[in-house]
Amino acid sequence: MLDIVIEARQASLGNGLEVRRILPFRLRRMVGPFIFMDHAGPVSVQPQQMSAMDVLPHPHIGLSTVSYLFGGQVTHRDSLGVEQIIRPGEVNWMTAGRGIAHSERFEDPAALAGGELEMIQTWVALPEADEESAPAFDNYQPQQLPIFTEKGVWMRLIAGNAYGLKNGVKTHSPLFYVHAVLEPGTRFGLPKEHSERGVYVAKGSLQVNGNRYGPGQLLVFTKGIDPVLFAHEKTTLMLLGGEPLGERFIWWNFVSSRRERIDQAKADWEAGRIALPPQDNQAFVPLPKDPFRLKGSPPPQPLS
Template structure:
């Protein structure tokens, strides 16, 4: 059975680029190590795409950002000197550790415009890894395992599920997958992970006689292998893993310690977190308050 259904709430990232925020939610801050989950679209962006909707350089600590696109293209630049185009089906996994900054821009789509859609997730890391050196890993779409069985097909983005493991480097037991279901196909959530959720990207699904629609996240109670049935073609993101304990979140900072977040605020304000080497002409200032 599920123990919660989370509805998407609209959130403006600044500059008019709107996302659908799912996690964190007041009744459920995390699912396994996943502490943040935004749907970036679908948006039809007319040409030329204005720079004001780009995500300007901003800082992170104590988490990994996980970017996965369904459509469109983004350009990632960070303070490690990495510049990487993100394409549909590929995985960008940036670990902030003790501190990193990055930007995400629409450079590859700017002149022609186009459709943009994807998921930005944050994964908290164990306390022992919160102060690791920052790192960045990119996995092309053909590097991630594909699966197909009985009307269910998909890509295992990270972690272990459905009898396979992703090559993506993670810090704790988790799973994250992009799953397509044909009409009437059924999918069981992996039983080996204690915390699990399914976000409906498109279509309708049924669970225990109830129907659920795109934009809803079903969070399941521990135990068993909850089953979802597609009512027509459907697409889901399934995620979860081992819980890591309480985490504090303020703006772009995640930590097991409130005082560490205060330090990160001071570091960004004082310019102690470097800006991306190839994108240092502007940045998002520290907000006075966080909604």
């Protein structure tokens, strides 16, 4: 059965970039190891406004960030000295481990012209054994990500394994992440080999069990159920999930199985112990006092 439908909420990254935030959600914090999901765009601004959209250097621990674009391009720079432009069809997979800082900048005027920029960013929690691993970064080109097509279906495997597809994207736990496009009238199913499975409708609409769902909705299904997804129109989906990792705490950009580790990360960022990107170290995002309390929400809660 359909376990829950999560409605995306509008959120601001504080730099004029508005996003639709899907995860975490108070009634369903994670889907497999995925603990965060934002959908940005389509965005269109004037060239003189571009610098205001930049995401300045900020820290992460205990997770991997996964960036995937439908349109436009973004320049990534991080503490390891990596500078990488990501374009549609590519994957930027950055594993924070014990700590990393990175920035995301919009430096190509054409990327924001005509509403071209559109991006999905997810965070994948790390297993406890890998939470303190060395930070790492990988960019994967489209030819490294297998594509499957049949009548009415196009899909690209971003990471993990699903529908008999596998690729070389380095992951730390069993998961799947798929970009799929369905033509009108197409029926489609979810991969059966994973315990937790979600379907995010990025564009178009789906019918499931007689109910219709549209853009900005994440459908999460109970284990063992094999739903039929019917596309009323051309529909773009992000399919994600995998095996649960257990309790996690999240605060700002930090994720950990231990609350005290997040407190250490706060202190490390304030003290400058997490290095800034060497090519982008003139400004950074300061540690918030407590973004949860500022919004009137309870203190950071475990994600499970």
